[in-house]
Amino acid sequence: MTTDLPRGRAARSRRRLHAPLPAAAFAVLLGLSYATPVHAAVAEEEPPQLTVAAASRGVLQTGSSLTATLTITNPADEPLEGSSARLQLGRTPLADRDALHDWLEGPDPEVELTPVGSGPADDIAPGETDTVGITVAADHTALAGLQPGVYPLRAQYGEASADTVVVVPQAAAQPVGLVMPITAPVADRGLLDADRLAQLTGTDGVLTAQLDAAAGSEAILAIDPAIPAAIRALGETAPVSAVQWLDRLMLAPNDRFALQFGDADVAAQLQAGLTAPLQPLSLEGYLPPEPAEPDPTPTPTESPASTGDEDQDGLDLDELLDIGDDPGSVYWPVPGHATAAVIDGLHAADPEAVTLTPSTATAQGAELAGVAAAGVTAGGGAALVYDGSASAALDEVAKARDEGERATAAAAAAAELWFAGRDVGGAPVLVALDRATPALAAAADETTGEAPVDLEAQLDEALDVVTLSSAVEAQSLSDLLDAQRRRIAPAENAPSDVRTTFVKEIGDSEQRVAHTATVLETPDVLTGLVRAEALQALGVGWEQRADEWQDALGAFRQRTRERANAVGIQDPTPVNLVSAGADLPVWVRNDLPYPVTVTLHADPQDLRLDVADEKTVTIQPSSSTTVQMPVEARVGSGNVDIELTLLSPTGEVIGPRQTVEVAVRADWERIGIGILVVLVVGLIGTGIVRTILRRRRTTAAAARETDPDDAPEAQDAGDAPDADAPDGADAAVTDPQKTETHPDA
Known part of the structure; x- marks a missing residue:
C-alpha cells in the first residue's frame, strides 16, 4: 500500500487511528452484553383477533337498524387494554361476485367506507374473549337510501380489522330451494352392520346430527336408500337407536328424493356404456339367519311353498329401500360430471329423469353467473341446476367450528344468494350442501361415527341461511320441478377413467359370481351382495379419498374371486382299486355361507372301469363333504383316469374339472381268491383225514382194553373182521409176517 503523505505525517495519522481502538472494542463488548435484554424489551405483542357478524345473517331490510357483533380475542400473554371498537359501512354496493370474493379475502384500500358507529371494549385477560355490540339506527344517514345490493362492512379494534357484508334484499323475496343430503360415511360393504348403525344413529352420531338439523326446516332431503334398507334388513336385531332414527325420518314432513343406492355415481355408469343406472338386485344376503323353530316337525299347513311365499313377502326390495314420499327419477352425479350426454342418456332411459348439476358445470354459469334452477338441455334432458358458488358458501357455514x-x-352465503337471484331475474334458485360436507367434512370421527358436539349447530346455521331468511322464499321440490325450464349447455368434462373402468369390471364380476350362484336355491342371494357392494364402491363420497378408494376396490375384487371359486372339487389323490367294486371318495368344498346343491359327474377314460355317472348332494354352509362314487372294475388291470365334473342344478360347470388316477388291480382279487380256496380246501381235507385216523386209533385202543387175549398184537381199524363175511370164514390177516397161504390155494 502506498501513500502521498510524508512519512512523519503518515505515522501520526496511524497513531491517531489506533488510539481509540481499545475504547471502541470495550464499547462493542459492552453493547453485546446488553443486546439480548434490549431486544426482549422491544418484542412486539401478538395483536388481538377480531370477527364481526351482522344481525339476521347479514340481511338488512329497508328501514331497519343495523346491528353488528364484534368478537375480540386476546391471544397474547399480557392483558389487552380496553379500547374503542369501530364499525364502517360502504355505501357503494359490490358489483359482482368477484368483487365480493376480493372484499372477503382481504382488505381492499379502494373501497370507500363511512364510519357508522363505535362501542367500548373492556380489558381482556390473556386467552379470553369479549364481545362488543354496535347498533346503527335506522335513520342514520349512512343507511338512508340504500338500494338492494351487497354492501361492504368493516369492524376495527386497534390494529385488528375484520370484513363482512350486509345484504339489502329486493322487495320481493327470492325463491330458493335447498337440498340437504342424508348420507352415511362411505362403506366398502353393501349395507351397514348393526354396530355401525348404532354408532351413526346414537346421540352423537352423524346421521342423528343430520336429521336433527333437518327437523323443522324446509330443506329437501336427498336420502341414500341404503341406510333405511340396512335398518330394515336387520329386523329385530337392529339397534334401538337406528329403529327410532328411521321412524323419525319416515315421519318428517320434508320433501325428499332417493339418491342411487349407496349414493353411487350415475355419470360414470352412463359414461362406461350402460344404457341405464344399475339398481340393487337383492338384499336377502344381508338378512340375519332365522331363529330355529322350537318344534322341527313340520305341520300339514307348514309346507315349504307357503314358507317361501311368506319369506318373499318380507324381503320385498322396494319395501327395504323405501324412503317415504319420493317422486323418483332424480339423479345426482358427481358434481361436474353431468355432461349433456349423461343428462340426455338418463332422459332416454327414463323420460321422467331429472339430473342435479352445479351451475359452474354449465356454460351459463361458468363465469360465476347465476343460473335458474329448472334447466333443459338441447337434447331434452331435464336438470335441476344448483348455484355452485352459493352452495360452496353454505358448505363453509357447515364446516365452520367457531x-x-x-x-x-x-x-357471505346470503350475499351469494342475492347475486344469484339478481342474475336469474326472480326465477327459482337452487342450492345444495355437498354430500361430504354435512357429516364428514365437519371432521367427524369415522372410526366411531361420532360427530363433533356442534355438528348439529353447524348444519342448522347453514340451513337457516335459506329457510329462516326474510329475503328468501323456500321452495319445495315440486315447485322446482314445475318451474319454467331454461336452456342450459352442460360443460363437456372428461369422464373419470378409473370410475368408468371399474363400472366395466362390475359386469364381469357379476357374471363370474352368478355362474357360481346357480348352486344356490336363490341365486340372487349371492349376486345381490356383489351388486350392492359395487354400488357402494361407486359412492360419490370416495371422490375426495382416492387412496382409500383404491383399497376398497381391491377388497371388492378379492371378494369377487373368492365367491366365484367358493364351490369346487378338492384336489384328488391317486386311488388303488384291488377289488372288483368299491366306493371312490371325492371331497367337495363349499366356502359360501349358504347350503348348495351340486351334482358330481364321473367319466372314466378307459373301459376297464365302470363308474356311476353322477351323484347329487347338498353341502352345508362353510364345510366340505365326501361324495362316494361307486366304482366297478371290468376286465384287466392298469391305471385309469376318471374325470370329475361338478355341475349346478342348471347344468353349469362349477369350478375346474379334476382328474383322479385309479390303479386297477382286479386280477389280484381272482388270484387271491383261488389261492385262498385251495388253502381252505387243503386245510379242510387234512383236518378230515386226521380226524378219521384219530377215531380209528381210539377204537382199536378201546378193543384191546376190553379183551386183551383175543386182541391181535397189533391191530388197527383196518384189521377188523368184515361184518359181511359168512360164519366160519377166515378173516384176512393184515400183518404180512403172520399171513399164511392156504394149502389148496
Missing part, C-alpha cells in the same frame, strides 16, 4: 366464523360465512 360461532363467529359461522356468522361471517352465513353473511
Whole structure:
C-alpha cells in the first residue's frame, strides 16, 4: 500500500487511528452484553383477533337498524387494554361476485367506507374473549337510501380489522330451494352392520346430527336408500337407536328424493356404456339367519311353498329401500360430471329423469353467473341446476367450528344468494350442501361415527341461511320441478377413467359370481351382495379419498374371486382299486355361507372301469363333504383316469374339472381268491383225514382194553373182521409176517 503523505505525517495519522481502538472494542463488548435484554424489551405483542357478524345473517331490510357483533380475542400473554371498537359501512354496493370474493379475502384500500358507529371494549385477560355490540339506527344517514345490493362492512379494534357484508334484499323475496343430503360415511360393504348403525344413529352420531338439523326446516332431503334398507334388513336385531332414527325420518314432513343406492355415481355408469343406472338386485344376503323353530316337525299347513311365499313377502326390495314420499327419477352425479350426454342418456332411459348439476358445470354459469334452477338441455334432458358458488358458501357455514366464523360465512352465503337471484331475474334458485360436507367434512370421527358436539349447530346455521331468511322464499321440490325450464349447455368434462373402468369390471364380476350362484336355491342371494357392494364402491363420497378408494376396490375384487371359486372339487389323490367294486371318495368344498346343491359327474377314460355317472348332494354352509362314487372294475388291470365334473342344478360347470388316477388291480382279487380256496380246501381235507385216523386209533385202543387175549398184537381199524363175511370164514390177516397161504390155494 502506498501513500502521498510524508512519512512523519503518515505515522501520526496511524497513531491517531489506533488510539481509540481499545475504547471502541470495550464499547462493542459492552453493547453485546446488553443486546439480548434490549431486544426482549422491544418484542412486539401478538395483536388481538377480531370477527364481526351482522344481525339476521347479514340481511338488512329497508328501514331497519343495523346491528353488528364484534368478537375480540386476546391471544397474547399480557392483558389487552380496553379500547374503542369501530364499525364502517360502504355505501357503494359490490358489483359482482368477484368483487365480493376480493372484499372477503382481504382488505381492499379502494373501497370507500363511512364510519357508522363505535362501542367500548373492556380489558381482556390473556386467552379470553369479549364481545362488543354496535347498533346503527335506522335513520342514520349512512343507511338512508340504500338500494338492494351487497354492501361492504368493516369492524376495527386497534390494529385488528375484520370484513363482512350486509345484504339489502329486493322487495320481493327470492325463491330458493335447498337440498340437504342424508348420507352415511362411505362403506366398502353393501349395507351397514348393526354396530355401525348404532354408532351413526346414537346421540352423537352423524346421521342423528343430520336429521336433527333437518327437523323443522324446509330443506329437501336427498336420502341414500341404503341406510333405511340396512335398518330394515336387520329386523329385530337392529339397534334401538337406528329403529327410532328411521321412524323419525319416515315421519318428517320434508320433501325428499332417493339418491342411487349407496349414493353411487350415475355419470360414470352412463359414461362406461350402460344404457341405464344399475339398481340393487337383492338384499336377502344381508338378512340375519332365522331363529330355529322350537318344534322341527313340520305341520300339514307348514309346507315349504307357503314358507317361501311368506319369506318373499318380507324381503320385498322396494319395501327395504323405501324412503317415504319420493317422486323418483332424480339423479345426482358427481358434481361436474353431468355432461349433456349423461343428462340426455338418463332422459332416454327414463323420460321422467331429472339430473342435479352445479351451475359452474354449465356454460351459463361458468363465469360465476347465476343460473335458474329448472334447466333443459338441447337434447331434452331435464336438470335441476344448483348455484355452485352459493352452495360452496353454505358448505363453509357447515364446516365452520367457531360461532363467529359461522356468522361471517352465513353473511357471505346470503350475499351469494342475492347475486344469484339478481342474475336469474326472480326465477327459482337452487342450492345444495355437498354430500361430504354435512357429516364428514365437519371432521367427524369415522372410526366411531361420532360427530363433533356442534355438528348439529353447524348444519342448522347453514340451513337457516335459506329457510329462516326474510329475503328468501323456500321452495319445495315440486315447485322446482314445475318451474319454467331454461336452456342450459352442460360443460363437456372428461369422464373419470378409473370410475368408468371399474363400472366395466362390475359386469364381469357379476357374471363370474352368478355362474357360481346357480348352486344356490336363490341365486340372487349371492349376486345381490356383489351388486350392492359395487354400488357402494361407486359412492360419490370416495371422490375426495382416492387412496382409500383404491383399497376398497381391491377388497371388492378379492371378494369377487373368492365367491366365484367358493364351490369346487378338492384336489384328488391317486386311488388303488384291488377289488372288483368299491366306493371312490371325492371331497367337495363349499366356502359360501349358504347350503348348495351340486351334482358330481364321473367319466372314466378307459373301459376297464365302470363308474356311476353322477351323484347329487347338498353341502352345508362353510364345510366340505365326501361324495362316494361307486366304482366297478371290468376286465384287466392298469391305471385309469376318471374325470370329475361338478355341475349346478342348471347344468353349469362349477369350478375346474379334476382328474383322479385309479390303479386297477382286479386280477389280484381272482388270484387271491383261488389261492385262498385251495388253502381252505387243503386245510379242510387234512383236518378230515386226521380226524378219521384219530377215531380209528381210539377204537382199536378201546378193543384191546376190553379183551386183551383175543386182541391181535397189533391191530388197527383196518384189521377188523368184515361184518359181511359168512360164519366160519377166515378173516384176512393184515400183518404180512403172520399171513399164511392156504394149502389148496
